[in-house]
Amino acid sequence: MAQPTYGWQPPGRGWREEDLRDLPENGNRYEIIDGSLHVTPPAGPDHHELADDIRMALRQAAAPGWRVIREIGVRVPGGNLIPDVTVLRPTAPRERMWAEPADVALVVEVESPSSRRHDRFTKPALYAEAGVPAYWRVERGDFGPVVYRYELAKDDHYRLLGTVGPDDPVQVAEPWPMTLDPGRWPR
Template structure:
């Protein structure tokens, strides 16, 4: 077994901190920080995942009111030891070409498209962490026999947890964080059989 490269060794006994991610140019592109540990997304993404993320990005961008931005694959600094990278986020901050992360108070919606390797984190760990950070809306997109199914959550402020709102198949209509109407069936091409 080969020795770990120096950049993979934590800079201190307590592990990694959120600001350390900006000092790791050698790290793989989609590196997250969860509870002070680096999480690498090294497995190849399925075409389905990319198609859904792109379709949601375009759909949300086309419907976002002025002053609302849709970002792909940008980290959110939840606290000093957590900086996850959702597939999409919605913010009201203006575009900044040098930005590398957002604060939770800057984010109104987080979208995670579940992959086999991210399923546990997306369904439990990130669900809890985004809620504890106060992000008002969370969508988790699952693959149901090739079709996207969106699990919609809203933050219950008194408990600081997400409450399930709906499970959307075929279409998604939401009044928040801005009026959204998405034809989910159009996010993936129909299966063709001989």
């Protein structure tokens, strides 16, 4: 049986940002980690709904000029990542496909079975190395979403600030003072 032919071939060197333009627009998430292409299948409706609710909660609490974007790329050392939600500073240039880490105040990753290891280990290390000051990882617990809040510490790593579950809304300072209440998001 003949193998399917795709309209692109891997480069003869490590993957670069410009190579992403040649990949099919098929709903997959294409990210580059240390010159290797990582492909994640499209997330399901529940994942997108939760990411939308997180984005809305952040937008409603944001000061003028701050932007809260779904699935914009962020440049990191050795590659490019696409968080589920990114908070951009008011000074961030508009109309860019890839944000510079200095323009990012917070990234949020909503865990899926296909992204769990990357969201827990690979991505936080790269965001921290890039200097992104805050990282939230959101898991779906048995009783609703749980947010693991991290802040950038010395030596380019994150320090856990705490967890916030659906029954314990708290005041947070990142990316700005607001009440974080996962109980208002879908289970």
